[in-house]
Structures are given as C-alpha cells and as structure tokens.
Amino acid sequence: MLCDNCGKEPAKVHYKEIKDDKTIEFNLCEKCAEEKGLHLSPKKHPFSISNILAGMAEEVGSSSAKCQGCGLTYAEFRETGRLGCSECYGAFKEQLRPMLRRIHGSNSHAGKSPRSTEGMLEKIREIEDLKVALRQAIEKEDFEKAAEIRDKIKELEALGESGPEGGEGTDK
C-alpha cells in the first residue's frame, strides 16, 4: 500500500477515526505523517505512532458506532442490553470485549463449535498470539517488526473472511 498523500513511499501510518457515524481513514508514509502532525516518537505527542499501531490491534471504540447489518447503535444496545444481529458483535467489538470479560471472566470461547468451522480456531489463536507479539514490539519501539507482524495479521484475517464461515463477528 502506498501513501495516500504523496503516493510514492509505502504507507506505514494507518489512521482511522469514527466520528458521527462516518469513518475517516488514511494511510501515510512516515514523512507525510510527520508533516500532518502524526509524530513518530511516543514521547513527543500523545497521538504517537505507538497509539496508532496499538489502535490496529485494538481499535478505539465509539458510542456512536452503528452496526451495518441491522442498524443498531451502541447507545440503543446499552439501553436494551440486547444485540440486534450477529454482525453487531463485529461492529461493537471494542466495547463488547471488556464487557464480555466482565460478564464471563473470559474472552475466548472454549466450548463446542459447528463442524464447518473446524480448523478455523487454530488460525484465530495464531492471530491472537500475533497481536500479543505486536503489542510487545510496539512497547519496545521496534516498529519495523511491528509492521511486519501487522501485515501477517492482515493476511491471516483476509484469509478468514474469504474462507467458509469466516471470522463472523470477530475481526472486520
């Protein structure tokens, strides 16, 4: 992927913001990112590369988030406590993750699975492991390695989406 701004250098900084139901997304090379005020050093600016990369692993949630599947907003979910469809789990992933942990004391399924999803679980575990490694790389400020891991995650996730049963409601 090339930088959205200059179109020459490979994009290394991927930025996504959800505001009033609209998603703003851009992918920049390091130089253009600096120019736009997205500083690379974690010490200089709170909006640093480490935050942005961390956001790749765990997107920042928004209460105005809306499910594309059934149109349920997060605010509506908070009112009723009921999700509208299976896609809501993907749309409100970031808010649901801590909530499910609070309710169940866990975040990952350990019971039976439909026969059609056999083999998918290992892949999901691999992605989870990679996400941990990604966070570690970011903490060590080893951004080159972080980018490498991030690409690997993307690759695995893309496979999941085209495969049977996909990562329904997990990573979209």
Added chain:
Amino acid sequence: MTIAEMSKTASPWLGATGRHSGAVVSSRVRLARNLRGIPFAHRAAAHDLELSMVLCKGALEASPALKSGTLVVMSDLDDLDRQFLVERHLISQEHAEKSPTRAVLVANGESASIMINEEDHLRLQAIASGFEVLDAWRLLERLDDDLDGRLEYAFSCEWGYLSACPTNTGTGLRASMLVHLPALVLTGQISKVLHGISQMGLAVRGFYGEGSEVMGNLFQVSNRTALGVSELDIIQSLEKVVQQVLDYEAQAGQILLRDARSQIEDKVWRAYGILRHCRKLTSQEMMSLGSAVRLGKSMGLIERISAAGLNNLLVICQPAHLQKRFERAMDPAERDIVRADMVRKIMAEEEARTSAG
C-alpha cells in the same frame, strides 16, 4: 402427542427416577442458537421472522433425532393451551404470545423441547428427573449435533455462538437444577448458602423464573457464565456446587431432627393432614404444604407418598393444567375447590399404593 393428550399424563421428568430425586426435582439444560445473516428475533422484521421460522422448521423436521416430535405454532393455540405449555416448562412465559412466527417442537416424550423465535432463533432444551444434568446434556448435545450442518449458525471462533444477549454468548448453555432446601430455610442458614453459591460463580433464583418469590422452598441453581468454559466444565461445576448444597441441607435436616423432632413431626403431619382432607386450596398453600411433606419424606418421617407424587402436584395443580383437565374456564375461587379435590384424590391413590407395596 397433542396438548389434550399431554394434559392427561405427568411429564416424564417428574417421575423422580434420577439420583437424589427427593431433594432435586429436575435438571435442565438449554442451548441458545441463532441463524447467521438474520437479525435476532427482537429486532427482526416480519419477513425475517418468517424466514427464520421456515429455515428452523425445515431443519427440525429433517432431523432424524426429532422425528417423533410434535411442532406447534403459537398462533394455532388458544391462551389456555399456551399457558399450559408454560406451566409444563416446555416454553418460556415470553414465548407464550399469539404469534404465527413463534413455535415449539416437543420431542422425546417431553424431555426435549425446541423453541423457534424466542429471544434467540432457536432455544433447545432438555429436562431430566433428579440430579441428572449430565444425562440431560447428553440428550441435548445429540440434538444439537444433529442440527449442526442443517442450519448455518451465527458463530465466532473468538466468542463462540453469538446470542441476542451477551450473557448467553459462548456455549449458549444454561444448565440448572431445581432443588428443595427446606431444612436450610428453617434453620436460617439459607441466605448464607445462597451467598456461597453466588460466590462460586453460579446464580440462584426461586421456582418460577426471575423476580418471583421463592415458593415451596424450591431454588433453581444455574451457571452464570457461558464464555471461556466448556459445556462439560459448566455441568461439572454445577454438579459440584449442588452436591455441596445437598450435603448442607442433609446436615441441617439432622440438626432439626436432633433439636426439634416433635415440632418437625407436627409440621409434616399437619401439612399431610391438610393436603389429604382439604376442600379449598390455593396454589401458594399447596406449594408450602407440599414442601413440608417433602421434608418429612426426605427425613424418613413419612412414607405415604412418593417423590414422584409430590413432583406431580407441583405441575398438575397449576391454573392452566386444572382448566385443561376439566375442559372449562374457572375463576380462582373455583380453581381452589377443584385443586383441593385433585390433591385429595392423588394423596388417596398414593396412600393406597404405598401401603399396598
């Protein structure tokens, strides 16, 4: 089996055939399942509900394990029949709505039932008599495996079976046992024990669903979490906690017999006497007297009635059951008279049977 036929027989899971059936009335397990790509029932448009109904119905009818089952659509039943199914524990109160897109399939002689378009597209349930939650699970697992592949479920490798309510997401399993704890109530230890149960990560509630007061000293103990634990782990931890509670109940029973034997005997026999000879009986009174007789039974003070007989009273003396049996609508005052007649008759039959045997 039609509803009219059902109303003439006792549910098989009331037969007190399982282990510890003096203290444990029944074991129940249910699975929540949703179809992929169709909004959950509460948010689904009429055509979505129709679609889910057609898909679920097709799958249930094609399943060899459910071949002997009877499927009924809620809009084909009158108010009384729907209430009858609630009292019979075959559908939830929420499901008893006159709707063409809600249905239930009853199979395995009422030990299995499957609701279509309840809170989730499918709610599969199995009930067994006594402390037999594992048996109930084996049956339910077989039904679930048989439906797997016939329907495409909303499932995430990370979070398991996706449910309308996040508390069910994961295995979608709720396993519960209905236990009778009169000695713990009488000795004032019940709140401590209930607190202990919730500390163990399980939930406890009274006999008929959420928010209701605890009638007849009956408590439903169930798992609270469904994600991050396997089905068997959920069942084993329920068994472990209920076994512990049953031990406490037995100890409390011993203390009562040691310290207050004559009071307990008096309480049990007075309750028996009223049930055996009354001419008017409310359901609440029946629950509480039935509990005292059951206590006497578990302490070996009384042999004139079986646990199955006591279980049976819990179900067949409910309003819809009485009206269904006598095939006419009755107001509460008339029901109390008819209920007393029924109870006396059952008690007399039990007495004749137990003295002959």
